[in-house]
Amino acid sequence: MNWILLTPELTLLLAAALFLVLACLKPDPRRDYQLAVSMAALTVAAGIACATMSGDLFNHVYRVDLFSQVFKALLSIGFFLVIFLCDDFQGVAPTHHGEGYFLLAVCTLSMMMLASAVHLLAIVLALELSSYSLYILVFLRRDSRWGMITGLRYFLVGASASAIMLFGLALIYGVTGAVHVDILIQRLPAMLDRPMVVTGLLLTLAGFFFKLAVFPFHFWAPEAYQGAPNPVAAFIAAVSKVAAVAILLRIISLAQGNSDLLTRGLIAMAVVSMTVGNLAAIAQRDFKRLMAFSSVAHAGYLLLGMLCMTPAGYAAAMFYGAAVLVMKYTCFMVMTRVAEDGGNLQIDELAGLHRRSPLLALALMMALFSLGGIPPTIGFSGKLIIFVAAMQKGYLVLVIIAMINVVISLYYYLLVLKAAYLDEPTRPRPAISLTIPARLVAVVMIVLIVGLGFYPVALLDLVQAAVLRLP
Amino acid sequence: MSILTLLFYAIALLIVAATAMAVTRRNMVHAVLYLVLSFFGTAMLFYLLGAPFLAALEIIIYAGAIMVLFLFLIMMIRLKKLPGMFFPVGQLLPAIFICAGFLAVSSVLVGGNPEGWTPMPAAQASPAAFGVYLFQTHWLAVEIASMLLLVALVGAYVLGRRVRGPSADTRKEAP
Numbered sequence: 010m011n012w013i014l015l016t017p018e019l020t021l022l023l024a025a026a027l028f029l030v031l032a033c034l035k036p037d038p039r040r041d042y043q044l045a046v047s048m049a050a051l052t053v054a055a056g057i058a059c060a061t062m063s064g065d066l067f068n069h070v071y072r073v074d075l076f077s078q079v080f081k082a083l084l085s086i087g088f089f090l091v092i093f094l095c096d097d098f099q100g101v102a103p104t105h106h107g108e109g110y111f112l113l114a115v116c117t118l119s120m121m122m123l124a125s126a127v128h129l130l131a132i133v134l135a136l137e138l139s140s141y142s143l144y145i146l147v148f149l150r151r152d153s154r155w156g157m158i159t160g161l162r163y164f165l166v167g168a169s170a171s172a173i174m175l176f177g178l179a180l181i182y183g184v185t186g187a188v189h190v191d192i193l194i195q196r197l198p199a200m201l202d203r204p205m206v207v208t209g210l211l212l213t214l215a216g217f218f219f220k221l222a223v224f225p226f227h228f229w230a231p232e233a234y235q236g237a238p239n240p241v242a243a244f245i246a247a248v249s250k251v252a253a254v255a256i257l258l259r260i261i262s263l264a265q266g267n268s269d270l271l272t273r274g275l276i277a278m279a280v281v282s283m284t285v286g287n288l289a290a291i292a293q294r295d296f297k298r299l300m301a302f303s304s305v306a307h308a309g310y311l312l313l314g315m316l317c318m319t320p321a322g323y324a325a326a327m328f329y330g331a332a333v334l335v336m337k338y339t340c341f342m343v344m345t346r347v348a349e350d351g352g353n354l355q356i357d358e359l360a361g362l363h364r365r366s367p368l369l370a371l372a373l374m375m376a377l378f379s380l381g382g383i384p385p386t387i388g389f390s391g392k393l394i395i396f397v398a399a400m401q402k403g404y405l406v407l408v409i410i411a412m413i414n415v416v417i418s419l420y421y422y423l424l425v426l427k428a429a430y431l432d433e434p435t436r437p438r439p440a441i442s443l444t445i446p447a448r449l450v451a452v453v454m455i456v457l458i459v460g461l462g463f464y465p466v467a468l469l470d471l472v473q474a475a476v477l478r479l480p
Numbered sequence: 481m482s483i484l485t486l487l488f489y490a491i492a493l494l495i496v497a498a499t500a501m502a503v504t505r506r507n508m509v510h511a512v513l514y515l516v517l518s519f520f521g522t523a524m525l526f527y528l529l530g531a532p533f534l535a536a537l538e539i540i541i542y543a544g545a546i547m548v549l550f551l552f553l554i555m556m557i558r559l560k561k562l563p564g565m566f567f568p569v570g571q572l573l574p575a576i577f578i579c580a581g582f583l584a585v586s587s588v589l590v591g592g593n594p595e596g597w598t599p600m601p602a603a604q605a606s607p608a609a610f611g612v613y614l615f616q617t618h619w620l621a622v623e624i625a626s627m628l629l630l631v632a633l634v635g636a637y638v639l640g641r642r643v644r645g646p647s648a649d650t651r652k653e654a655p
Contacts, residue, residue, distance in 0.1 A: 029634075067620040108634055115631055122624065134624040141628060145635040 014064050014073045017055040017081050018121055021088075024048035025114040032107030042096055045110045049089040052117075056085030069189070070128040076478040079327070079471060080124040080255040087248035087334050088117040091240050093450060094342055099351025100238025102151045109149055113244060116142035120252035127190040129178055132256065136174075136216060139252065140167050143245060147237045152352075159236025166229040167219060174216025180209030193263050194480045201268040211274050214260060220253035223312060224282040227305045231293075234301040239351055242297055243341035246304055247334045250311075254330035257315060258323055262479040266318035275316035276407060283309030283414040291421050296344050296354040299421065300337065303380060306418060307333055313404075313411055314395040321398040323476040325391070328469055332379070332391035332461070339376035339454045343369045346441055356425055361434035366441040370429050372451045375458045381422040382415045385462040394469065488528060495521035508554045512547055519543040533607045 012019070027048065031041060060082050063074045092113065101109050119138035126132045144164045150156030182188055184206050185196045200206045219226040234242045264271050286305030293299040311333070314326030346369055347362065348354040363370040379388030392415065396408045443451070461468055495518050502514035523538040605613070615622060 029630075032634075068617050070618070070620050105638060108638055111634065112631065115627060119624070119627075122620075126620070128618075128621070130618060130621045131624065134621050134628065138624055138628045138631065141631050141635065145631065145638060148635070148639060 010066055011064055014059065014062050014066060016059050017052060017085055018118055020048070020052045020055045021085075021114050021118040021121070024052065025111055025118065028107050028111035028114060032105075032111055034107075036104045036106060038098065038103050038106050041106045041110060042098070045092045045095065046089075048114070049085075049092040052085040053082075053089045056082040067131075069191075070131050071122070071125050072127045073125060074478045076258075076475045077121075077125040077255070079475045080251060081121045083251050083331055083334060084117055084120050084124070084248060087244075087251060087338065088113065090338050090342075090450070091244045091248060093446070094240045094243060094345055096444070096447070097351065098238070098240065100151055100241070101149045101351075105149050109146065109238075109241075112142040112146050112149075113241075116146070116244070117248065120249065120255075123252050124255040127259075129182075129188040129190075132259075133171075133175065133178065133216075136220070136256070137171060139249070140171070140220075143241075143249065146241045146244070147233055149241070150236055150238050155236035155353075159232045163229045163233040163236075166226070170216050170219035170226055173212050174214075174219075177209045177212025177215065180205055181213060184209065190259065190263065194265070197263050198265050198267055201264060201271070204270075207268060207270040207274070210260070210264065210268075210271055214257065217253055217257050217260065218278070218308075220249060221257065221308045221311065222301070222305050223278050223308045224285055224305065225278070227282070227286070227308070230301040230304060231298045234297040234304075235295060235353060239297075239341065239345040239348060242300075243338055243345065246300060246341060247337040250304070250308075250333050250337070251330050254311060254326055258326060258476070258479060261315050261318065262323065264318065265480055272316055272318065275312055276404075279309045279312035279316060280407070280410055281309075282306065282312065283411060287414050287417045287421075290418070293421075294355055294357075296356055296359070296425070299356065299425070300340055300344075303418065303421075304337070306414060307380075309414070310392065310395060310411060313399055313407060317398050317402045317404070319398065319402060320473070320476050320479075321401060322395075323479060324469065324473045325395040325398040327472040327476060328394055328465070329391040331468060331472070332387045335454065335457050335461075336376050336379045336388055339372050339451075339458065340380070342451065342454065343373040343376070346443065346447070356428050357432065359425065359428040360432040361438065362429040364440075365438060366443065368443065368448060368451050369441065372455050373429055374426055375455050377422040377426050379458050379462070381419040383419075385459065387458050387461040387465070390462055390465040394465070484528065488525070491521050491524050491528070494518075495525070509551065512550050512554065515550075516543050516547045519547070530602075530604065533610065 024045070027044065028041070031044070056078075059073075060078045061075065062078060065072055092110070095106075095109070098106055098109065116139050119135045119142065122135040123132065123139065126135055144160055144167065147163055148156050148160035150160075181193070181197075184200060184203065185193060187193050187196055197206065215226060219229075222230040233245060237245060261271075261275075283306050286302045286307075286309060290299050290302035290306065293302060307329075311326050311329055314322045314329060316322070317325075343362075344354050345351075346366070347359065359373075362373070375386065379386035382389050382392045384390075392411075396411065399408050399411075498514050498518035498521060502511045502518060505511040505514065519538060519542045523535040523543070526532075526535040526538060
């Protein structure tokens with residue numbers, strides 16, 4: 010076995026082991042943070058260095074190819090950014106910082122495995138591992154008003170989604186007798202007219218839709234975002250969505266585009282997700298709840314790319330997954346810096362942000378414009394690529410519905426922006442002081458959002474090459 | 481009717497009766513003990529069907545480890561008996577509804593035309609062969625499962641400390 014292929018995973022495993030030991034020693038938040046950032050930087054280096062490798066590992070259960078490696082590089086970058094945000098980590102008691110970093114590392118590790126696994130058993134176990142670490146991360150919230158109840162609710166919805174997914178997998182196994190993706194690819198397309206196979210596939214997708222917060226499985230999102238410590242909410246909103254896109258692409262591509270029933274099911278979910286997410290977001294006053302419903306809407310856009318079941322559609326979804334990582338992370342970064350003592354942030358508390366910290370206000374503006382799809386931002390190019398892919402398949406009505414949704418979403422994004430730029434604060438608040446690395450990250454995020462909006466070709470070429478590895 | 485069939489129905493009856501008792505007991509300790517009895521019955525069924533290894537696992541893991549853990553928990557938490565009906569009507573009605581649906585679907589399935597049914601091939605393996613298969617072809621899954629257990633352990637530790645009351649630092653902060 011070629012262990013070099015596993016370098017990103019092994020680095021994360023090392024980080025997890027390190028923090029498991031540190032969690033047992035005397036807590037020291039400063040030391041834990043510095044160690045976590047350096048381990049995360051190592052992971053990013055490993056993720057990017059291994060980006061072009063390929064091979065099969067663990068008796069053909071684990072596939073390392075461009076598709077999985079691009080996702081791993083994105084996941085490791087997301088992991089680094091979230092760890093970087095933990096510099097005060099106020100939402101978690103100082104005694105539990107070690108456990109927090111341990112769980113974040115394990116969660117990222119399991120998501121990397123999710124991107125690479127091609128055996129259904131390994132996929133299910135990796136999904137469970139990532140879910141369970143997230144449940145406990147939500148529980149870690151110091152304020153017991155939030156952590157306990159929301160963690161429990163998140164866990165119950167997640168456990169039901171897992172049960173539904175296992176039932177679907179049992180149906181697929183019952184019909185095809187195969188659990189390896191390579192064999193499923195050969196056997197499934199011929200059986201796609203059977204209701205049992207389509208039911209099985211849709212139920213299987215339910216487990217992954219839970220991760221992406223697609224409509225019938227989105228009920229956990231607002232509570233979990235609100236109840237989680239702020240960096241953890243950023244992790245759920247930005248990083249875990251990337252992993253969900255990876256595994257959804259892997260499973261949906263099994264059908265190889267010749268299932269009418271499956272496409273119809275996905276279309277219904279995409280439309281309802283967009284509409285419900287955007288309409289519910291209008292009424293929100295809490296920043297994290299608003300972002301949660303906006304996540305539901307973005308899950309709808311992502312699904313729109315995937316349900317085309319063409320390489321163009323898959324590439325569009327992958328591009329948009331990377332865009333969601335950048336946009337959502339920037340929003341949560343601003344929120345974490347503005348919120349006092351790691352608490353939740355109401356939207357009217359953003360008032361006067363452009364005076365308290367012009368850089369953060371600019372970052373928030375760019376991220377919101379990008380989420381709303383205003384050119385020239387990465388969100389605009391991402392949406393454009395998805396809509397073009399859908400038009401190629403002739404889904405004109407779907408694209409029009411999505412565009413109406415984009416307009417609705419602009420309304421509440423602009424409300425947030427109005428609070429940050431135009432509203433006067435009710436009482437004067439001190440300016441927000443940022444460390445130099447924090448400034449640097451904010452500038453890099455702004456550059457990424459605008460740069461990839463002007464020049465999306467570099468990333469687009471990469472994802473187009475990556476999705477060719479799918480059947 | 482052969483002796484094996486007789487044994488099968490006797491054990492099946494025992495399992496159903498024990499499970500019914502487990503579901504309806506108000507005393508949690510009694511319920512757990514009935515559930516252990518039901519697991520023993522299931523283990524015997526596995527043995528009858530020619531899977532002694534599975535029977536042993538059933539007793540060691542389900543009846544042994546998990547149920548003993550349940551007993552520990554019940555004794556530690558000391559649940560108070562709740563007054564009123566065991567199942568509130570709001571829960572009972574949907575439950576009956578779902579059971580009726582399940583009964584209808586399964587009777588249609590069982591009573592359907594058995595033409596075109598193929599029995600699944602029975603797989604028999606010695607514990608050694610099973611272990612070699614598991615650790616050779618699925619060792620990634622075994623590793624992930626072990627990490628899952630580790631995460632569960634960390635979670636139990638964190639939750640256990642939370643349940644016992646606010647930790648020292650939160651108490652200090654409270655005015």
